[in-house]
Amino acid sequence: MITWLSNNYIEVIGAIAGLIYLYLEIKQNFWLWPLGFITSAFYVYIFYVSKFYADMGLQVYYLVISVYGLYHWLYGGNKGKIDSLKVTHVSKKQIFWLAIVTIVFFFVIEFILEQYTDSPVPIGDAFTTALSITATWMLARKIIEHWWLWVIVNAVSLGLYIYKGLYPTSVLFVFYTTMSFVGYYQWRKEMLRD
Numbered sequence: 468m469i470t471w472l473s474n475n476y477i478e479v480i481g482a483i484a485g486l487i488y489l490y491l492e493i494k495q496n497f498w499l500w501p502l503g504f505i506t507s508a509f510y511v512y513i514f515y516v517s518k519f520y521a522d523m524g525l526q527v528y529y530l531v532i533s534v535y536g537l538y539h540w541l542y543g544g545n546k547g548k549i550d551s552l553k554v555t556h557v558s559k560k561q562i563f564w565l566a567i568v569t570i571v572f573f574f575v576i577e578f579i580l581e582q583y584t585d586s587p588v589p590i591g592d593a594f595t596t597a598l599s600i601t602a603t604w605m606l607a608r609k610i611i612e613h614w615w616l617w618v619i620v621n622a623v624s625l626g627l628y629i630y631k632g633l634y635p636t637s638v639l640f641v642f643y644t645t646m647s648f649v650g651y652y653q654w655r656k657e658m659l660r661d
Contacts (some may be wrong), residue, residue, distance in 0.1 A: 475635070479638040481509035490641060492606070493650040495554075495657070496618035500537035504530055517631055520584045521576050524625075528600060536607035543608075554658045557605065557612045557613055565601050572597035588627055595624045611658060614651035 484506040489576045498608035501605045507529035514523035557565070573593050580589035605613035621644040628637040 476634065478513050478539065478635045481506055481513055482635045484509065484543040485639050486642060489646050489650075491647065493653050494607075494628045495654070497537060500540065503536070507533065508522060513633070513636070517633060518584070518586055519588075519592055519627075519631070520586055521589075521592040522578055524576075525596045525599050529603065530623060532603050532607055536603075538617075539607050540609070552609050554609045554611050554654050557610045559574045561610070565605070569597050569601045572600055574577050582634040588630065591627050595620050595627065614647050614654065630639055 484502060488499050488502045491502060507526040510524040513525055513528075513593050514526060516522070540552050576596050577589055578591035580586040580593055586592055598616055602613045602616035602620060605616065621640050625637055625640040625644060628634075628640060
């Protein structure tokens with residue numbers, strides 16, 4: 468009982484931090500990256516306890532990409548001008564390579580989950596993890612189409628978390644799915660202004 472309460476408490480804190488992260492992402496505020504780092508640290512533990520091993524590994528990736536994203540958002544735009552990175556569209560060449568990388572990640576992750584873990588949902592876990600890796604890299608580069616990948620990831624993840632009884636995280640993913648549409652249109656509006 469005490470373990471469940473402490474896990475639930477950690478999950479609630481992680482979910483609240485995740486909602487704030489989403490708000491900062493929509494607003495294109497670079498503070499999303501440090502908060503994302505903290506949120507991911509909570510979710511490494513949450514997903515380990517829940518046996519969502521690929522999602523746990525994804526959170527470790529998020530820890531690293533948070534540092535990269537913060538740097539790129541601050542210094543990846545006009546040289547010498549902090550926080551000048553503009554929203555862009557994905558190129559055809561990027562689509563090709565991102566698709567290949569996502570597919571490779573899916574098969575590698577799915578194989579590892581099937582062979583070496585007791586994951587109850589290896590295909591779903593591998594799918595959302597591989598697509599999340601791609602979407603987060605696109606976010607770090609401020610590529611607007613990352614929002615459409617999040618719609619898919621968040622909707623599928625919502626079903627997986629309900630299945631595993633992670634109800635605070637499920638509520639978070641209802642917001643994530645809905646707000647992915649809001650984020651896309653917010654970024655699009657700003658893109659049209661520039």
